[in-house]
Amino acid sequence: MKSNGSIFRIILLAHKSIGTYLCIVIVMGWATSANAELPNWQCEGAPVVEHHNLIDLDLDTETQAGQTIDSNFDSGQQGTGRCSCPQNGSFFSYFTATTNLPETNGWIKLNDYLEAKIYIYVYGPGNLQVPFSKRKNAGASTCSERYSTVTNVATGRRGMATFRLTKGIVGEVEFSGVLANLYWQLNDSSGVVDMSYPFAHIHADVRIKALASCTFRAGDTFTIDLGSTEKAALVQGSPPKDYAPKSIDLSLDCINTGSTGAINYMFQSATGSEGNLLLTDLKGLGVGLRDGDDNPIGLGMENSVDVPMAASSTSFYLKPYPTKLPGKAVDSGRYTAKAIVTLSLP
Known part of the structure; x- marks a missing residue:
């Protein structure tokens, strides 16, 4: 049988x-200094302009080195600054952007898995990659003797960020901190930038999670x-x-x-x-x-x-x-x- x-x-x-879940939450903001005594020809941001960007992607591909995610930001508002002017007049503006993070060939290292390029719009030159120094704004601004509130129509109100993976992700990677600082000076481009008086700073909270499949x-x-x-x-x-x-x-x-x-x-x-x-x-x-x-x-x-x-x-x-x-x-x-x-x- x-x-x-x-x-x-x-x-x-x-x-x-299951697919890969890549979630990047980016928060970019502009924050003012609380200092009272501004150096001559320097401006600080006032009031705060906030940029909030959320990128939330479901990817069914493997996370790997070189993968990039772009984010554009625009407050939709004119920026203003509190400026110290020793004399009355109409003056050109100069902008400087720095970062305190390690930087190589324009890529700012956030951690062992993530790096970023940050671009800030300056009226005239356009989007400039951080870091940059004393870049001239195309339009002049009127400032009264001593402290004045000066309207900046376009510079600093928008820009973009490109985030890039330096290696494939397994599990979750996070970053939270300041990416870049923006400084504003009037008239005298040869003057030393006082880093105690930022016009704006850009920060980000990044969370990347790649699900195994x-x-x-x-x-x-x-x-x-x-x-x-x-x-x-x-x-x-x-x-x-x-x-x-x-x-x-x-x-x-x-x-x-x-x-x-x-x-x-x-x-x-x-x-x-x-x-x-x-x-x-x-x-x-x-x-x-x-x-x-x-x-x-x-x-x-x-x-x-x-x-x-x-x-x-x-x-x-x-x-x-x-x-x-x-x-x-x-x-x-x-x-x-x-x-x-x-x-x-x-």
Whole structure:
């Protein structure tokens, strides 16, 4: 007698095509100094002009070095400054922008994963990349002797930022702090900029989260026919005599998990179990599991398997086989068993 027409099915409960979630929250603001005594020909921002930018993206690609996100900001308002003028008149303005963060070739380092280029609009030259020094505003401004409130129509009210990843992200990366400071002087471009009196400063709160995701290389659904087996060949708890096992490719290709490490495979039964054997719908018959090297695989978390990754991928093969249940006679006929594999990503 044969137990024939058998079907074994794998049900996948895993992180499949979850996608990468890249969330960058950027807050850019203009803040005034609280100092009372301004140096001659210097202005400080008044009142505060706030720029709020939110970038929230769902990406289904791997985060990698060189990936950029652009943000434009515009307050929609004219900026004003409190200026110290030793004489009355109409004077050209000069703007200086600095950063206290490390900077190389215009890229400001925020942390080991993120850098930024900041551009501030100056009327006439246009968007200027930070840092820059004593760049002349195209239009003149009227200022009265001593302290005056001077309207700056365009400079400093808008600009843009480009954020760039320096390496792929695994998990979450954050940055919070001041990116750049903007200073405003009138008339005398040769005068020393007093860094105690900023016209504006730009700060950012950045949060990047990349969710790991994996896909099974062989597809999303696995059904394998174990073939026909003579009842006399069945062995309790082991593969049948002279059995030629069939394998299922459960290898993974992953993103945002890191290129090395391990992914945990846990197997459970969707049709009931007895010990580490899957129950079938045929009396007395179970299904056991082995890996590609013929090592037994048990059920449940306590028997889960850590499969090493190489180049963000795993190589794992599953070999199911029919087997006798302890102390039970096996009926003849078709049978089906279902297993669930759950992946735990790093």
